Amino acid sequence: MQLDSRAQTLLKALVERYIADGQPVGSRALSKISGLDLSPATIRNIMADLEEMGFVASPHTSAGRVPTPRGYRVFVDTLLTVQQIDETTVESKLQPRLHTASQQKIIANAAQVLSSLSQFAGVVMTPRHESVFQQIEFLRLSEKRILLVIVAPNGDVQNRLLLTDVDYTPAQLVQAANYINQHYAGASFDDVRARLQGELRQLRDDMTRLMQAAVEAGSDAMAESSDDVVISGERNLLSVTDLASNMTSLRKLFDLFEQKTSLMQLLDVSSKASGVQIFIGGESQLVPVDEMSVVTAPYEVNGRIVGTLGVIGPTRMAYERVIPIVDITAKLLSSALSHS
Incomplete structure (x- = not known):
């Protein structure tokens, strides 16, 4: 639904004033801060139209x-003027914290930087590595029960139980493992899955099924081992009145941090998009708290998107500040991880 220029100006002024002081904004205040030469009656009529369209609401x-939430969406998508932050100044503050010996420390520091600069909670989804394996083994546990052992290039070991239709002999299991290790070691399970269909026709069908089951289980195991979220500054949100004054919202918020499942889903969705994304509570089903917004951006390693970072705060946040903070941190993290 298109808004004319006067309605846009008034909506922008209302959102900015509400973000600044958290108090409902009246027509008299809007006439002073909007810069429009309109009568109070005209402003009231425009605000009534905005309310009817669902962009503003009147507390009782x-x-x-x-x-x-709909008003916030129009504001961040079309009316927001993002602050110009001096990247060199920000870099001078962030670079020392994002260049350390270990990738894990770099990720933790990025979450802390997001939290300290925004004064809300910083979150980073750890890099998703391709599910590459160095070696696999099959161990026969009992009839039709096999333990799949996966060794990653960094030495990490993952185990998965396979339930099969066929009772494989130890010799068959060795043969299948040798075939996969000789032909595919160092490849990702996704690559192996694609190549298996055309390259295993010379093997018996039951051996093919075993290898395909191993690839599916191995891919799941490696993905589960790499998915995690680092959060910093959760306690900052306890001082945000909009979030902390409602016990139901507060409980949902900390369930989000503790369970991490819906947070992972949200970050995974934003990793498939380019640039900064804004998820607003009450509008996005991915945000469980109506008074909460999440500003995210994907980050890369050597040109490939491997994860997402962001800031979790109230819907009443200074988006014009938080957006460039998230954007610049994503770029610096990409650079730090690509050169680590």
């Missing part, structure tokens, strides 16, 4: 209005 206790 006030004559003023507050932005709705």
